[in-house]
Every structure is written in C-alpha cells, then in structure tokens.
Amino acid sequence: MKKIDPNLSNACFLVLEDDENVRDALIDDLEALGIKGKFYQASSIEEAHTILETVTPDMILSDWNLDGPSGFDFLIEAKMNDKLKNKPFVMITGNDEISGVLVAMKRGADDYLIKPWTQEELLLKISFAWEKHNSIS
Numbered sequence: 001m002k003k004i005d006p007n008l009s010n011a012c013f014l015v016l017e018d019d020e021n022v023r024d025a026l027i028d029d030l031e032a033l034g035i036k037g038k039f040y041q042a043s044s045i046e047e048a049h050t051i052l053e054t055v056t057p058d059m060i061l062s063d064w065n066l067d068g069p070s071g072f073d074f075l076i077e078a079k080m081n082d083k084l085k086n087k088p089f090v091m092i093t094g095n096d097e098i099s100g101v102l103v104a105m106k107r108g109a110d111d112y113l114i115k116p117w118t119q120e121e122l123l124l125k126i127s128f129a130w131e132k133h134n135s136i137s
Helices: 020-032 045-052 072-080 098-106 119-134
Strands: 012-016 040-044 059-063 089-093 111-114
Touching: 012 020, 012 045, 020 040, 020 072, 020 098, 020 111, 020 119, 040 045, 045 072, 059 072, 072 098, 089 098, 098 111, 111 119
Parallel strands: 012 040, 012 059, 059 089, 089 111
Antiparallel strands: none
C-alpha cells in the first residue's frame, strides 16, 4: 500500500456527508490508514458553513448527493472562496455516472471516490489530491 505523506497524516479534514454511518465509516477508514489529523464533520452545507467560520481545512471530502444543496454546489462555492480554492477536494458519490464526475473535475474537484470504496482506493484518491496541491516543485 502507498505510504502516506507525513503532512497528510496530520491534516485537518472537512468531511461533508449526510449519512452518519457513511461519514463514520469514512473517518474510521482514514484513521485505519494512519491519518491522525482533525476531522470536522458536517451533514449539510449549512453545517459546513458554520465550521468554515472558524476552521480552514487542509482537505475537503464531500458527498455528491446531499439533502438540500448538493456536494457539487459546495464544490462550486469552495472553488470561489479564497481560503478554500486551493485546497484538495475529493467528491464522493454512490453514483458512478462518469459524466457527473467529469463535470465536477472540470469545476475543480481533484478526484472522486465511488461508494463503496476500499481503504486502498481511499488512500490513493486522497494522496493524489494532496500531492497535486502540496508537491514541491
């Protein structure tokens, strides 16, 4: 399995997922992979906004399908926000329609993760997104 960048292993994550069980599974998998950072959890874009009033995450993991505004709507907001636009953003979806994923990536998502995922897939996706924004040139 891929080795985790030490900075990624201590990163601050915003996890936006409306299903508590999926959110818990995602965080459990991140911890099992050796991520020891802080996890801020939101079940809606409104909750994410409240968190973002005081926290700037190092990475955003967002579900595509949320109650109310979608994860895609949140992606658009994040990429227009000066504090968030350069942060890694991974879209999570149970819907494997490639057209939606391609639109999200054109609008700034760094990668996507299809539910259900494996720990190895999760590690590859977050590592890719992290390296894209944090590589030393």
